[in-house]
Amino acid sequence: MQVEVMKNILGENDSIAEDNRKFFHDKKIFVLNLMGSPGAGKTSLLEKSIEQLKSKLNLAIIEGDLFTAKDAERIDKLGIPVVQINTMGGCHLDAPMIQKVTNDLDIDSLDAVIIENVGNLVCPAEFELGENKKAVVLSITEGEDKPSKYPLIFKESSLIVLNKIDLLPYLNFDLERVKKELSVMNPRAKIIEVSATTGQGISEFCEWIRNEVEHEAF
Numbered sequence: 001m002q003v004e005v006m007k008n009i010l011g012e013n014d015s016i017a018e019d020n021r022k023f024f025h026d027k028k029i030f031v032l033n034l035m036g037s038p039g040a041g042k043t044s045l046l047e048k049s050i051e052q053l054k055s056k057l058n059l060a061i062i063e064g065d066l067f068t069a070k071d072a073e074r075i076d077k078l079g080i081p082v083v084q085i086n087t088m089g090g091c092h093l094d095a096p097m098i099q100k101v102t103n104d105l106d107i108d109s110l111d112a113v114i115i116e117n118v119g120n121l122v123c124p125a126e127f128e129l130g131e132n133k134k135a136v137v138l139s140i141t142e143g144e145d146k147p148s149k150y151p152l153i154f155k156e157s158s159l160i161v162l163n164k165i166d167l168l169p170y171l172n173f174d175l176e177r178v179k180k181e182l183s184v185m186n187p188r189a190k191i192i193e194v195s196a197t198t199g200q201g202i203s204e205f206c207e208w209i210r211n212e213v214e215h216e217a218f
């Protein structure tokens with residue numbers, strides 16, 4: 001019974017996600033669903049990248065959060081459009097939430113939308129939003145075991161960002177082993193090492209996004 005309920009919810013979500021996908025496609029907007037644990041550094045990664053991204057792209061951010069607007073306030077300071085979705089405790093964004101906020105964006109002016117999902121390694125990977133690509137941020141402080149414990153989110157993502165790489169000398173984290181494990185789990189994913197603190201890898205992250213925007217066939 002429980003399984004059936006879940007299936008129905010996902011079925012309804014997926015049909016609205018398809019509507020969203022068609023809507024963004026018609027408007028020629030590339031959409032990235034950015035996922036990761038709380039504290040992985042999703043907002044910090046965006047903060048560090050926006051200057052580079054906004055010089056070449058008309059970008060907007062949709063921020064998912066349980067209750068607060070703290071992350072949206074951080075993005076707002078950087079002078080790009082941002083819309084906050086509060087899930088009121090819900091642990092992921094879903095397609096109807098995205099559909100509801102598209103009117104809050106000046107949609108015809110945009111080339112790309114990045115959706116920062118609620119911090120969670122589990123269900124964000126199960127709920128399609130209508131995005132073109134998924135990316136996951138894993139900070140190396142979270143531990144080596146996360147890919148094997150939460151494989152779906154890493155399998156679904158086209159980009160895996162290993163954040164806080166500046167802390168590598170202080171941690172017991174076998175970077176090469178984890179990268180190898182990720183590349184076996186998802187051979188098609190691009191893996192980028194970044195530090196939102198030092199700026200290492202930020203250009204590579206921005207280039208990946210620009211490349212995706214350019215190569216998306218609208």
Ligand code: MG
Pocket residue numbers: 042043044071116
């Ligand atoms: Mg955040």
Ligand code: ZN
Pocket residue numbers: 090091092120123124
């Ligand atoms: Zn959830």
